[in-house]
Amino acid sequence: MRKSFEHQLEDLNQDLLKLGSMVEERIHKAITALKNKNDELAQQVVENDDEIDDYQMEIEQECINLTALQQPVAKDLRRINMVSKMATDLERIADLAQNIAEIALELSASDYVKPLVDLPKMGEIAQEMIHDALDAFVNSNADKAKEVAQRDSKINDLDEQILRELLTYMVEDPKTVQQSNDLIFVSRYLERIGDHVTNICEDIVYIITAERVSY
Amino acid sequence: MMENETKTIEIKDLDFYYGDFQALENVTFDIPENKVTALIGPSGCGKSTFLRTINRMNDLIDGTRVDGDVIVEGDDIYKDEIDVVELRKEVGMVFQEPNPFPKSIYDNIAYGPRAHGITDTEKLDEIVENSLKHAALWDEVDDRLDQSAIGISGGQQQRLCIARALAVDPDILLMDEPTSALDPVATAKIEDLIDDLKEEYTIVIVTHSMQQAARISDYTAFFLMGEVIEHGPTQKIFEKPENQKTEDYITGRFG
Amino acid sequence: MKNNNLQYRHLKEKFVFSILGLTLLAAVGILGLIIYFIFSKGIGVVDLEFLTQMPTNGMTEGGILPALLGSFYLVSGSILFAAPLGVFAAIYMTEYADKSKTLRMIRIGVNNLAGVPSVVFGLFGLSVFVKFFNFGVSILSGSLTLGIVILPTIIRASEEALMAVPDEYRHASLALGITKWETIKRVVLPASIPGIITGCILGVGRVAGETAPIIFTAATFYTANLPTSVFDEAMALPYHIYALVTAGTSPKQVPLAYGTAVVLLFLVISINLVATLIRNHYGRLND
Numbered sequence: 001m002r003k004s005f006e007h008q009l010e011d012l013n014q015d016l017l018k019l020g021s022m023v024e025e026r027i028h029k030a031i032t033a034l035k036n037k038n039d040e041l042a043q044q045v046v047e048n049d050d051e052i053d054d055y056q057m058e059i060e061q062e063c064i065n066l067t068a069l070q071q072p073v074a075k076d077l078r079r080i081n082m083v084s085k086m087a088t089d090l091e092r093i094a095d096l097a098q099n100i101a102e103i104a105l106e107l108s109a110s111d112y113v114k115p116l117v118d119l120p121k122m123g124e125i126a127q128e129m130i131h132d133a134l135d136a137f138v139n140s141n142a143d144k145a146k147e148v149a150q151r152d153s154k155i156n157d158l159d160e161q162i163l164r165e166l167l168t169y170m171v172e173d174p175k176t177v178q179q180s181n182d183l184i185f186v187s188r189y190l191e192r193i194g195d196h197v198t199n200i201c202e203d204i205v206y207i208i209t210a211e212r213v214s215y
Numbered sequence: 216m217m218e219n220e221t222k223t224i225e226i227k228d229l230d231f232y233y234g235d236f237q238a239l240e241n242v243t244f245d246i247p248e249n250k251v252t253a254l255i256g257p258s259g260c261g262k263s264t265f266l267r268t269i270n271r272m273n274d275l276i277d278g279t280r281v282d283g284d285v286i287v288e289g290d291d292i293y294k295d296e297i298d299v300v301e302l303r304k305e306v307g308m309v310f311q312e313p314n315p316f317p318k319s320i321y322d323n324i325a326y327g328p329r330a331h332g333i334t335d336t337e338k339l340d341e342i343v344e345n346s347l348k349h350a351a352l353w354d355e356v357d358d359r360l361d362q363s364a365i366g367i368s369g370g371q372q373q374r375l376c377i378a379r380a381l382a383v384d385p386d387i388l389l390m391d392e393p394t395s396a397l398d399p400v401a402t403a404k405i406e407d408l409i410d411d412l413k414e415e416y417t418i419v420i421v422t423h424s425m426q427q428a429a430r431i432s433d434y435t436a437f438f439l440m441g442e443v444i445e446h447g448p449t450q451k452i453f454e455k456p457e458n459q460k461t462e463d464y465i466t467g468r469f470g
Numbered sequence: 471m472k473n474n475n476l477q478y479r480h481l482k483e484k485f486v487f488s489i490l491g492l493t494l495l496a497a498v499g500i501l502g503l504i505i506y507f508i509f510s511k512g513i514g515v516v517d518l519e520f521l522t523q524m525p526t527n528g529m530t531e532g533g534i535l536p537a538l539l540g541s542f543y544l545v546s547g548s549i550l551f552a553a554p555l556g557v558f559a560a561i562y563m564t565e566y567a568d569k570s571k572t573l574r575m576i577r578i579g580v581n582n583l584a585g586v587p588s589v590v591f592g593l594f595g596l597s598v599f600v601k602f603f604n605f606g607v608s609i610l611s612g613s614l615t616l617g618i619v620i621l622p623t624i625i626r627a628s629e630e631a632l633m634a635v636p637d638e639y640r641h642a643s644l645a646l647g648i649t650k651w652e653t654i655k656r657v658v659l660p661a662s663i664p665g666i667i668t669g670c671i672l673g674v675g676r677v678a679g680e681t682a683p684i685i686f687t688a689a690t691f692y693t694a695n696l697p698t699s700v701f702d703e704a705m706a707l708p709y710h711i712y713a714l715v716t717a718g719t720s721p722k723q724v725p726l727a728y729g730t731a732v733v734l735l736f737l738v739i740s741i742n743l744v745a746t747l748i749r750n751h752y753g754r755l756n757d
């Protein structure tokens with residue numbers, strides 16, 4: 001029944017997954033660039049942002065087409081609207097990754113006050129969250145989406161911890177203020193990425209259960 | 216707009232009259248090959264009349280007159296030397312109400328090929344099976360081909376009528392509101408079928424339901440008072456129509 | 471007040487229905503009376519011998535075999551002549567002819583033909599078939615004359631049967647690139663054949679009882695031999711009744727006349743019954 005509509009919905013899923021993996025890769029590259037002072041990698045993240053923007057708009061257009069031409073209702077309607085919203089969240093995440101890459105370029109000339117440990121850890125958690133959230137989306141697994149949303153607290157905790165740590169550095173040695181400030185921003189960006197993933201998880205729960213939740 | 220597509224039907228400056236009443240005025244557009252073209256518009260806008268100019272079914276009505284050109288696969292079908300019988304072999308038609316003959320399912324499908332002179336039983340069997348498979352009906356009726364076609368459901372009857380049209384191997388299929396007498400489940404089956412059929416056939420469908428046109432067609436022509444107000448890719452018509460009248464109609468703010 | 475009104479209306483209803491019921495009863499009663507009258511007077515003489523023997527002793531004894539056979543030949547001949555002619559005429563009128571004035575005139579003509587007194591057909595048969603074509607007083611002349619008598623019935627029945635075939639069938643067939651004649655042959659005729667057959671059978675029932683058209687064209691008062699060719703004269707059931715009663719030389723002949731009438735009545739009723747059965751049978755199938 002409605003074979004072509006089913007195909008188009010499946011295509012839409014695939015496109016969102018593709019966007020998700022592009023965004024994941026972007027976070028990975030930005031954090032790696034920051035950690036290893038790899039200018040080339042950071043440059044890639046900064047320069048290829050258009051690619052993500054185009055892809056997000058393509059998904060949005062697909063959603064508009066499906067709404068206009070297929071008259072979706074119930075779960076289909078929720079799915080199409082939420083996919084459009086999730087694509088926007090993913091695009092914002094990519095923007096934040098770009099901001100991180102820009103900071104990586106700024107900091108690459110100087111030595112870090114200490115080796116970066118917690119920030120890469122946050123980046124890893126954020127990446128995993130995106131990956132697992134999209135997994136929950138594909139498998140229509142509301143429980144998993146809820147579980148992924150819970151992980152945001154870990155990112156928040158790390159963010160606070162990093163803030164406190166960097167504040168002590170700044171108080172001890174004013175020369176580190178500039179660098180610490182930049183790293184606080186990175187931490188804040190990663191925290192915001194966590195929030196976007198939480199939104200995505202809420203949307204997934206809504207698609208599956210038709211219930212609005214917030215974490 | 217259709218640069219990469221082959222035009223199967225070209226309509227140029229087509230006027231159509233029932234006696235003194237002008238039902239179509241200056242209709243001009245092309246219908247591409249292996250695509251679904253939907254004709255939409257309010258009742259009495261001329262969309263069914265237009266559909267019937269393509270296989271000259273309007274000839275059956277007394278006192279009609281045609282001006283302009285309808286070119287099907289390169290031939291102007293209103294030229295004197297055109298054989299209407301041959302034209303209708305190439306241009307099949309499916310009607311609003313399912314209209315199977317009061318014969319068996321098998322005889323309904325074999326009807327056209329038999330009338331065109333095929334008598335070989337094996338060949339007929341093959342045509343019947345292929346046509347029913349093409350019309351996604353074979354699995355539902357393969358064990359009762361000798362039963363009366365009047366006994367199957369309305370949706371099955373309509374797919375039978377599609378199979379009957381396919382059995383004479385046309386290139387073009389005209390459909391005149393083929394699902395208006397059917398329930399939503401049967402409608403969805405026919406819509407799926409149309410989507411499959413466009414791989415091999417050029418389909419022109421008149422539909423009362425804009426939603427249906429949106430779902431199944433590649434191109435849409437909007438008729439109003441015998442004129443084509445707008446014609447273009449379905450997506451464009453339904454997302455950013457150029458003409459205000461089109462927008463009013465598809466958004467339900469007509470009149 | 472309201473109640474009174476209601477009662478009055480009910481009473482009026484009952485009265486009207488009673489009147490209508492009585493009229494119906496009267497009609498059926500008269501029919502029953504005729505059948506009862508004929509059967510009670512004639513059934514006594516009807517047995518197998520009556521049906522299979524020649525009349526003997528100046529038609530005062532014996533059977534009605536030659537009249538039975540004669541009627542059979544005449545009716546068969548008339549149907550063989552009128553059915554194809556009538557059906558083709560009906561096909562032309564419904565399927566081919568323009569819906570023009572000429573067609574309306576033809577239709578009025580056909581309908582009027584049905585109202586012409588049958589003795590006029592008899593005279594026509596006499597002057598055309600017997601005299602002009604020189605077929606003589608014969609089964610052939612009689613069959614042709616009877617054929618003309620039932621032609622309007624058959625044309626009208628066939629026309630109605632053809633018009634009852636939904637246009638959807640014609641359109642479906644024409645849209646498949648099939649010619650008009652093939653469409654008529656393969657769809658329209660098969661769908662209308664029950665109606666056409668019913669019309670023909672009713673025609674048979676009618677001509678089986680016709681006397682006037684055959685008096686001058688085919689029927690003979692008495693013949694000792696069964697007919698051997700279409701150019702022979704023949705006896706026929708209705709004329710045999712007429713002959714028995716009008717000859718009136720022996721009182722023995724009157725029961726024989728009633729016996730013949732019983733046979734004729736039985737045949738006509740049976741034929742009509744068959745027609746009704748066929749119609750009902752196909753009516754159900756087409757629903």
